[in-house]
Amino acid sequence: MSPPRIPLKAVQFSGLLVAFFVLANFVDSSDANWLWRFPPLLKDLPFIINDTVQKLLFEWMPIEIYDPDIDDYESSPLFREVTRAVSSSLLVIIEFTREVILGGVKTIVVFTDWDFINENPWAHWPALPWTVITGWAIVLGYRLRGIGLAILAGFSTVYISVFGQWEPSMQTLSFVLVTAPVSVVLGLALGIWAFRSKSVEAALNPLLNVAQTMPHYSYLVPVIVLFGVGDHAAAIATIIFATPPMVRLTLLGLKNVPADVVDAGVMNGCGRFQLLFRVLIPTAKRDVLIGVNQVVMQCLAMTVIASFIGAQGLGSNLMIALNSLKIGTGIEIGVCIVLIAVVLDKMSLAWAHKQKDYFADRTLFQRYSIPILLVAILAGGSILAWIGSFLFEEGRNYLYIVPHNKGITTAPFWQAAVDWTWDTFFFILKDFNEFLITQVLFPMRDLYLGMPVVATFLLMMGTAYILAGFRSALIVGGFLLFIAFSEYWDRALITAYMASFVVIVSAVIGLTVGSLCAQSAVASRAILLVCDFLQTFPSFIYLIPVIMLFGITDTSVIIASVVYATVPATRYTIEGLRSVPVVIQEAGTMSGVSRMQRLVSIEFPLAFPHIMLGINQTVIFGLFMVIIGAFIGTTDLGQLILKAISDRHGTGIGITLGLCVAFIGLAVDQIIRTWAERRKKELGLG
Amino acid sequence: MSSQGRTSGKERAVIECQSVYKVFGRNADSLVAGTDGFIDAEAARSAGCIVGVNNASFEVHAGELLVIMGLSGSGKSTLLRCISRLTDATAGKIFVEGQDLLAMSSKKLLQMRRSKMGMVFQSFGLLPHKTVLENIAFPLQMKGMGTRQSVSRARDMAELVGLRGRENYFPRQLSGGQQQRVGIARSLAVEPDIWFLDEPFSALDPLIRKEMQDEFLRLQGVLKKTILFVTHDFDEALRLADRIAIMKEGIIEQLDTPAGIILEPATEYVRKFTEDVPREKVLRIESVMDPVDQEEELSDLRVSKDSIIETVAETILNQDRPVGVVDADNALVGSLHASHVINVLFGNRSQRPSGN
Ligand SMILES: Nc1ncnc2c1ncn2[C@@H]1O[C@H](COP(=O)(O)OP(=O)(O)OP(=O)(O)O)[C@@H](O)[C@H]1O
């Protein structure tokens, strides 16, 4: 017998590790030694960005603009006028939507002026009573999916109202109602454009990659500089964040339209636009609507972060509550956000799967029953509110709008629960916390910080080369080089250590849970349902319960991140294992392998590429959440970004830091994705 | 079916192809530019190209049904796609009703597709988001017909292809055969003059296929469309075809009447291809009858000289005397002895193995 062959990859890896440890041990740790830390050649980048932005805003391309106040033409930079126009039109739309729901005068002001309002007290747009919106939500839920969704919608709106969160919730809702459609239209348009033109696609791709891996709030600083602070700025940041998945999914859907369907459309006499709007997009409908769903969820996820630059609503209240450690209030608000998210998610999905029935014979009344019902609810609710105005004192009309924080509150209960937990488990929690920090996290951090820069490069690029080839190694090297030449290498290492800890724990949990559950169809379905549910939560929500238990520490951030990042690992593991063709499984069983053998030698290798995509998501999610953790006080890149927000000249710093985080994510993404693709090819799956 | 189309050569050409090539691959243009006649398969392979259609020249006359046959991958679908201009031919000229298809503006082309052409796709090509009825009504709506009118016409079409009661189903809720029938109904809805059918009946079970073929023949008898019909099934080809084209690796090896193809195969390939085809399904009485012999006593039975042997064989064999053969005007043109029929039915078969 020939000696067992050692796989090439194992040899390569051992070599890599040996080289790594040699470098790590023999490179001198002094700042002058460039093998230890690269010189910050890109130190000036933030300032260059700042100057460019300033120039763009205040000097570039002056145009003549008519100013009605001084009744003359005035010279103003083009870019500034553009941003102004965008801001003000967005603001008008947001305020209009908000006032349709909550009432107000600003929309009327747009068409008249403040004097008019002051002189005419009647010129006040009335709010929609909460009973009306509740009724509408129920009808909509029923129409879209049936009684279940109707109950959920009804429960959520009543909950929000009863707990006195109506106003901020409706502010958040109106914010989503504006940003989501804008993002959808924008994403659709860009997606179609990219579908039409290869060069547009090539140009758009890297932009989308970066936009999706940049932490949410590195957008905030440039947006503040360009658009100022307020709802409109928050809306723009949200749109920038929510559009990329829509573009992606539109493009994906259009590309997946079968060629024969397109041919049939052409032969049936479709013109260019008919082909696009009546064949391509409807056929790609599934992907496009999943895109819509993602946009809605992203917009909601941004509400908390957008509150930093002036979005009103639940997000800002939550931030205030968390900062002043009012956990009870925080939980209540968090539940509201989750409820809105779940209802919007379910409704948009139900809408996506809704089928039209053109040919059912329905009477006139049946056909218009929904509009009639909605109008009836409007009338009924208004009458109730009117009656309420006699029953309750001014400003406390519970049948009109439950005033903010005047509803029932369970905050004391939650507070008590938190206190009780603290009292009861104080030592356990404290010990765990201390153990984790001193025994695991700090040593790990020191390990990361103790790596000479050349050793890090060697390790990362070497891994990339072995797993994903030469090209990937170069790309990874390029990403790392940017970070190494910036001033933030050490901070990046801290981010990397937290993220990698999170990823390792999440991956282990996700793989274990996933493979166990995949053994049974029922368990798989159940756990996928849980994953679905957890994924609708805006990321910020995960922080609330852990803060409750562990206070504001790195431990909290890490636990929240682990929970958040475990979801994709679990889901993709189950999906991967369950999608191994039955024929192959049966073939395995018939050739006499045991269940365990089958899992290890057949199912895992086949599901591997898909599972790796899940791990990839876990990395991105973990990174994301670690950065968000900065809000509650970690010391990595996130914290610096946060500082940059409050800095007048923070644009350059914010963007540079954001790019650093994005590049960490993209480097890992590059390795894993290419590796998965390769494996897929080798297995003949793709 | 029009039997005149095949006999009179002066018929107007509805489709005319002159040296049409379709080559896939990057160097397609240079490959075609460098050849005169057929592209060498070896040369194409070394240039990294795949030849879909190789120097195809032929005409299809008004009201004629041309069947295209050939092994899988021989370029049948590609030829159809060139003539419908779903892909642009790499070289050559295609005329449809005398107009140069390749030089046609996109507006003109659109008009042509809306009013003249219909196509049934091998892989159905149904719009997944539309119901059966909506799918059928789709080309009508593209022409600008209103919903009510187009849907009522679609209903008739659905009934015609036997999809009654399934009008509101989505394609994914239908079997392959049912989907194919939607495709047929859809292409019929606009009443095209030129009809491209890419294996339209291949997804149907034998019973329904027979039924659809009968229905198809009946329709064609009435409507007299110009049809390009792709099939793998020789029986089907023989039932339907006025002429048959046999393709191999993009080249049209032979284009002739069914009898011509079987009795005088142009190449070895065609001979092998048609080897197992039963003669009686192809040959007409005309080709086996004897001249009229005044002495001979004929039975009372008269058969048309254009009948396929298979269809009348049994009755002829049941007669104890030779049968009279008549032409379209019912004038006696010949006589037929049962022995000739027996020869066609059984005679060749015993020779066939040695012919291999
Ligand atoms: N878009 C394309 N790109 C490259 N090659 C193609 C393309 N379409 C067809 N071909 C090649 O052209 C040749 C002819 O294909 P075609 O689809 O016309 O065959 P066919 O005769 O219709 O076969 P079947 O009976 O299986 O439908 C095949 O070798 C095929 O691989």
Ligand SMILES: [Mg+2]
């Ligand atoms: Mg084909």
